[in-house]
Amino acid sequence: MKTQELQLLYIFDAIMTERSVTRAADRLAMTQPAVSNAISRMRHIWNDPLFVRKGRNIEPTSYARSLWDQVGGPMFALTNAVHATQFDPLASRRKFRVAATDVIVELIWRQLLELLEHEAPGIDLHAVPYTPEGTRDALREAHVDLAVGMLNHHDHSLRSSWLFDGGYALAMRADHPLAGRQITMEEFLDARHLLVSMSGDAHGFVDNYLDQKGKSRRIAATTNHFSGVPEILKETNLIAAIPEIISQDCGFVNDLWMGDLPFDVDPTSLYLIWHARHDRDPGVIWMRDQIERLLQERWHDVMTNSPCGRSRNLVAEQKSD
Secondary structure (H helix, E strand, O other): OOHHHHHHHHHHHHHHHHOOHHHHHHHHOOOHHHHHHHHHHHHHHHOOOOEEEEOOEEEEOHHHHHHHHHHHHHHHHHHHHHHOOOOOOOOOOOEEEEEOOHHHHHHHHHHHHHHHHHHOOOOEEEEEOOOHHHHHHHHHOOOOOEEEEOOOOOOOOEEEEEEEEEOEEEEEEOOOOOOOOOOOHHHHHHOEEEEEOOOOOOOOHHHHHHHHOOOOOEEEEEEOOOOOHHHHHHHOOOEEEEEHHHHOOHHHHOOEEEEOOOOOOOOEEEEEEEEHHHOOOHHHHHHHHHHHHHHHHHHHHHHHHOHHHHHHHHHHHHHHO
């Protein structure tokens, strides 16, 4: 392979990773015109348009996707081999994109940013929306470096580290007609439910359980973030099955009644996920370690030391007396 073509592959890899000429230029420390000129040379040499404009970003052609499938791994391995020992958090100017829900951001983002200010002040950290299907594609296409979420399907191209298992609690306003006691399955099924759905689908883990039992509930409303759930519940007759870790948050449970579901649902496992191409990337490894440590510390702290968690059952018992 000619040196010119190897240089073009290096630029091509950056464009495919960033899906933007501007971001690729920043990544490569090149000017935008220089990257544009390189694209023109690629099109001439490889006899394909390679990229088409899509809004503010660019979309690769099928040939470009096929080429990247073949060269993306080797290019990363080559780059990683050269720079594997050169990651210094204090001196790094990298940018990390992490797909996460607002629950995860609420749990650790402040602590993580404080850590970066002291130990890696040049690193930028961007939280991007998380959806199970969309995030898997984003990891494969290098739109994000890491993700915190669930693994519903095995994918040999993705790696993961287990963080913790979390159950579910039932939430509703304190003066809801069903509050203050253990509700029955019939009452649960007859109620109007609020579901937090990152994808917009009106079907969650509780519904998976109900499907197995030949039952269904009415999802009267969905929202795509957890932070708005308390106010919605306080002002309506809706009830919601929420992750256990949220039910231990004092800010979340204030003025809400928290109880148990009328059936047992298997806990949901949460994972830290990355693409296989980042297995040996020292920067991603360092960021993985920080996120994993903070999340496990916060999970342990919330589940063992939260005054709201300890008081939840007491409130339920007092209301049922």
